[in-house]
Amino acid sequence: MTLAARVVIVGASSGLGRSIGMGLAGRGSRVAFLGRRLDRLQQAAAEAGADAFAMTCDVREGASCATAVELACTELGGADALVYCAGIGPLARLVDTTPEVWRDVLDTNVVGAAVATGAALAHLAVGRGRAVYLSSVSASLTPPWPGLGAYAASKAALDKLIEAWRGEHPEVGFTRVIVGETIGGTGHGATEFVDGWDPELAAELFPNWMQRGYLTGGTVCIDDLVAVVASLLEVDADVPTVVITPRP
Numbered sequence: 744m745t746l747a748a749r750v751v752i753v754g755a756s757s758g759l760g761r762s763i764g765m766g767l768a769g770r771g772s773r774v775a776f777l778g779r780r781l782d783r784l785q786q787a788a789a790e791a792g793a794d795a796f797a798m799t800c801d802v803r804e805g806a807s808c809a810t811a812v813e814l815a816c817t818e819l820g821g822a823d824a825l826v827y828c829a830g831i832g833p834l835a836r837l838v839d840t841t842p843e844v845w846r847d848v849l850d851t852n853v854v855g856a857a858v859a860t861g862a863a864l865a866h867l868a869v870g871r872g873r874a875v876y877l878s879s880v881s882a883s884l885t886p887p888w889p890g891l892g893a894y895a896a897s898k899a900a901l902d903k904l905i906e907a908w909r910g911e912h913p914e915v916g917f918t919r920v921i922v923g924e925t926i927g928g929t930g931h932g933a934t935e936f937v938d939g940w941d942p943e944l945a946a947e948l949f950p951n952w953m954q955r956g957y958l959t960g961g962t963v964c965i966d967d968l969v970a971v972v973a974s975l976l977e978v979d980a981d982v983p984t985v986v987i988t989p990r991p
Contacts (some may be wrong), residue, residue, distance in 0.1 A: 746767070746977050747780065747976035748769060748772060749816075749820065749824070750764075750767050750775070751825045751859075751912060751971055752774060752828060753800060753802060753808075753816045753827045754802070756779070756783040756933040758936070759786050759828050759922070760966075762965045763968070764787060764826075765787060766966070767969070767976070768791035769848070772976075773811075773815075775797075776788050777812065779799065781797060784797035784798070789880045792794065802829045802858070803855060804855075805858050805897060809859075810862075812877040813863075821869060822863050822866040822872060823870055823873070823976070824867070824874070825860065825863045825875070826972065827875070828877050829855055831848060831894075833848065833939070834937075834940040834945060835944075835983075836889070836944075839864075849900070856901055856904060860937070868914050871916070872916070873955070874916070874917050874919070877922055878919040878920060879921065880922070880988060881895040882898030884920075885956075886955075888952055890948040895953075898952055902919055905983075908971055916979070917983070918923050919983070920975075920986075920987065921984065921985070923962075923963055924988075925965060940986060959989045962989050963987055967987065968987055971985060
């Protein structure tokens with residue numbers, strides 16, 4: 744198969760989502776950049792070329808998310824792939840994680856993925872398309888990292904959500920991409936995962952993560968992640984899970 748021609752990227756205003764969208768556009772895909780920050784999305788779409796466009800989408804708001812994804816699919820004339828990159832990981836011990844934070848994490852990392860998939864499903868099914876979701880080593884390959892318990896729990900829920908979609912809709916290829924420590928690009932392409940973390944708590948927990956062997960000491964280059972996602976969009980085979988982590 745050739746690379747998916749029409750791709751909807753959710754969570755594309757910065758970081759991994761933006762970088763994946765730019766990479767796929769550079770390989771010839773028509774890309775819809777969806778996210779909350781319209782100015783950044785428009786800049787990304789302008790850089791990606793004439794076949795790309797931007798659309799606001801707040802995955803925490805069900806109606807907004809569903810409407811935006813449906814409109815993006817319509818604007819593209821259909822959809823061959825959905826790539827869900829939206830995700831947040833607040834740093835806090837579980838005892839200090841408030842109900843509001845739990846809801847924000849679950850709405851962003853899990854519920855938004857379900858709503859976006861539902862909105863794109865009919866379009867993906869037409870051409871045996873693929874839905875790709877960024878997951879985490881902390882949900883699949885290691886025990887939950889202290890301080891990132893809510894994040895790990897949400898990604899574990901996402902993993903089961905993907906399996907559930909696959910069981911109900913075998914005509915679509917559902918793939919989770921488990922991503923280790925990653926260096927994004929520069930500027931708006933840089934990852935923002937740690938933005939807002941309490942530096943004192945991070946400094947306290949970092950040695951614990953190292954001691955437990957959760958951090959490898961290396962990082963995955965964003966170009967490698969883009970290449971992996973692009974390769975997924977070129978095959979018809981069932982690919983339930985892909986793991987990309989740094990070499991030790």
